[in-house]
Amino acid sequence: MTQIDRSREARGDLAPGVSGQSRREFLKGTALTGAAMAVAANADAATNAIAVTDPFKGTQGLPLKVGSPCLQAPGETTMGISWAVSGLSRGEVEYADNPEFTGARRAKAGGYGLVPIDVAALQVRLEGLRPATRYWYRTVTTPFTDYRNIYDAKLGEAIVSGIHSFTTLGAAARPHFCMINDTHAQWKSYEMVARKLKEIAPAAVVWNGDATNTTQDKRTAVEIFLDPPIDDRDYSADIPVFFESGNHDFRGSWISKKEEVMLPRHPAERKGSEWDLKWNFAVRCGDLALIGMDTGEDKPDGHPKWFGLANFSPYRRAQAQWLERQFERPDIAKAKYKVLFCHIPLWPRTAAESVPPWDGTTIDPTGYAYWSRECRDLWAPILVKGGVQLVVTGHKHQFDYFPPEPGRPWAMVIGGGPELGRDSKGENPRRFPTVVEGRVADGALRLTVHDVFHRRVVLDCEVARA
Ligand SMILES: [Fe+2]
Numbered sequence: 001m002t003q004i005d006r007s008r009e010a011r012g013d014l015a016p017g018v019s020g021q022s023r024r025e026f027l028k029g030t031a032l033t034g035a036a037m038a039v040a041a042n043a044d045a046a047t048n049a050i051a052v053t054d055p056f057k058g059t060q061g062l063p064l065k066v067g068s069p070c071l072q073a074p075g076e077t078t079m080g081i082s083w084a085v086s087g088l089s090r091g092e093v094e095y096a097d098n099p100e101f102t103g104a105r106r107a108k109a110g111g112y113g114l115v116p117i118d119v120a121a122l123q124v125r126l127e128g129l130r131p132a133t134r135y136w137y138r139t140v141t142t143p144f145t146d147y148r149n150i151y152d153a154k155l156g157e158a159i160v161s162g163i164h165s166f167t168t169l170g171a172a173a174r175p176h177f178c179m180i181n182d183t184h185a186q187w188k189s190y191e192m193v194a195r196k197l198k199e200i201a202p203a204a205v206v207w208n209g210d211a212t213n214t215t216q217d218k219r220t221a222v223e224i225f226l227d228p229p230i231d232d233r234d235y236s237a238d239i240p241v242f243f244e245s246g247n248h249d250f251r252g253s254w255i256s257k258k259e260e261v262m263l264p265r266h267p268a269e270r271k272g273s274e275w276d277l278k279w280n281f282a283v284r285c286g287d288l289a290l291i292g293m294d295t296g297e298d299k300p301d302g303h304p305k306w307f308g309l310a311n312f313s314p315y316r317r318a319q320a321q322w323l324e325r326q327f328e329r330p331d332i333a334k335a336k337y338k339v340l341f342c343h344i345p346l347w348p349r350t351a352a353e354s355v356p357p358w359d360g361t362t363i364d365p366t367g368y369a370y371w372s373r374e375c376r377d378l379w380a381p382i383l384v385k386g387g388v389q390l391v392v393t394g395h396k397h398q399f400d401y402f403p404p405e406p407g408r409p410w411a412m413v414i415g416g417g418p419e420l421g422r423d424s425k426g427e428n429p430r431r432f433p434t435v436v437e438g439r440v441a442d443g444a445l446r447l448t449v450h451d452v453f454h455r456r457v458v459l460d461c462e463v464a465r466a
């Protein structure tokens, strides 16, 4: 049980002795079956539950706790769904194009062959969906109470989630997105962000990096991506989330396995030579083409802090080739408005920032990139040729907006960070978390930036009119 779990248990959010899910959500998620209710009752009885020493041997009588589903890596015909579990279990998703579940289908975790099971997070990918179509779904999670070997393994009672829904993307989808960034596992500000996302209810959210800080184990990643200790943690049960990494999302001894918690893009979206560009996306969302790229770490690959682990320059070059190919796709080329999302800005905010080490090109013991010259040099000519009108970034922990200017024909917006009116030097009214909202309305691409700390709109403007 983490420190946060202990404090949540203390304030009564958690079933005692189990970590990561509120009693309210737990009971709601188990409301459909009598057997599941029995499991919930067990949770109440588990006041003195002790941790299973080897969780892969089964739940061993401990109640299974199932998190709210999180929609990830949305596509036109595919949708990923991940959720947290407290013990060894099998996950399936039941889905249909109607709320009565007439003609419902069931999808298992994984692809062919063996179905993956896990003790912390389950992941199911729905395929063969129709574009711009609403689907209803629920998760079905079954614990292995005992799994010493396959011949005498035992399954417990299935826990069925509440019913949620999503709409696939595509040229006929609603042209409306939100971007969040630099949430950094700061729960107070993340709660404000999540509440605003529920209120706006866009077609999709782009989580544009620095979701994490330094991730040393899977439990931390599960908490951040699937089961954060905030009241509105279930926003992503009904709003699909794209993810792009920030520099912090490459830090920590466990973080190279983050796809076990946050699904990458469907492999069929990539050519063989693009096999490791797992997070790049280019998807139509109505008149919008949403394009996501990964700016990587914020210091050069040769920096001693990386201990030889950084290989981002080739990654950025490979993404440039990928980007060229995306604009050759008729569906992307035909989109009226093209928006690029990446974590680190592609342009300096001021002349003072335009020089090393702030452009990320030199090895400096204390400096880091405020913006990425390498990404700009590689990607900007392609963005200009492809007709991108807006670049949406984070990283600076301070909202800013820059209209197009000579040499940069796109507008650039930078989202705020998790700081609530303060920074390391004291009070700073320019430090507030944001939700960046983009939509096509009245024949134009419009941008609205919500300051979710002061509950005000700090920008509302027309970006482009095609
Ligand atoms: Fe950050």
Ligand SMILES: [Fe+2]
Binding pocket: 210, 246, 247, 248, 343, 394, 395, 396
């Ligand atoms: Fe960052």
